[in-house]
Amino acid sequence: MAILWSPKGLAAVILVGEAFALVLALPPGRSADPLVYFGLASFLVQWTLLGSLAAAYALREPLSQLPLRLAIWALPAILVAVAGAVGAGAGAWLSWAGHREDFSNYVMPFMGVAMVAGVVGIALLVALMNLQEQRLRAEQAESDALRARVRPHFLFNTLNTAISLLQKSPTEAERVLLSLSDLFRASLAGEQDWSIADELAITRAYLDIEGARLGDRLRVDWHGDPPLHLTLPALLLQSLVENAVQHGIEPLREGGSISIEFTMEGPDLSIRVSNPVSTANATERKHRGHQIGLAATLQRLERRRPLPGRLVVERGSDRFVATAVLPFPPQATTR
Structure with a gap:
């Protein structure tokens, strides 16, 4: 009132x-x-x-x-x-x-x-x-349902990876399980915004898990200097990277490189995640994967307050690119 x-x-x-x-x-x-x-x-x-x-x-x-x-x-x-x-x-x-x-x-x-x-x-x-x-x-x-969702086969694969590492590298197995614990804790924390620094930490924890499982098949290239003081919806970058691993790297026998790029364009922060795709039929690729996870990400961006974000998707012949654009008040970006 x-x-x-x-x-x-x-x-x-x-x-x-x-x-x-x-x-x-x-x-x-x-x-x-x-x-x-x-x-x-x-x-x-x-x-x-x-x-x-x-x-x-x-x-x-x-x-x-x-x-x-x-x-x-x-x-x-x-x-x-x-x-x-x-x-x-x-x-x-x-x-x-x-x-x-x-x-x-x-x-x-x-x-x-x-x-x-x-x-x-x-x-x-x-x-x-x-x-x-x-x-x-x-x-x-x-x-909450989207955030609490942890793919069963991702959990099973992670546990199997940790079990296989127990004999040859207990330290590596412990690191994988700790990363899984961090990821679960973030997934079940409920709807929230947090700093880009926190988002980078949880995304690297996820990449540690998948890196232990996929080995040399998964490579990650980081570009740009992310403004660590800005906030964004929790698990936004992690969801985009998970989508790139699940639908880009896993189907490829030789694996590939995921590119993660941060760009400030005025008051807008762009987070660009790209991954290689199979050279299978384009129509088949269009209807296989990507849609569900990206639709959930788009909904979270549209509900962002006070300024809604947007998701730009580009499907090329050999790369898939998802760009989250988050506008910020001008005073928030000057620090």
């Missing part, structure tokens, strides 16, 4: 109030000068809205102790009480000024309109909050 007390919030309240006063002043069948009624309606509406904001601000401490929805439903009560006070005060002042018209004929309907408008407005706000919560819960559940 703090946004209502900001300059933009106050300006929006005043504009909405004037629009509401205009509606009240122009009912069908009224023969008198509508400007007079507009002036009276504008006076009542603006004093009611601003008075309600002042009362809500004064009561912000006790309201903050209430559950959010209960605090929101307290606003119509404040609105009606202030509307009655403003209407009664306006009627008393006009009577004191010598106006003979009974302004209670306007005050009571005005209070009724304020109550109805307040209740309907709050009901719509609560409904929108419920929809927003449902959407966020659905996105969170989907994201």
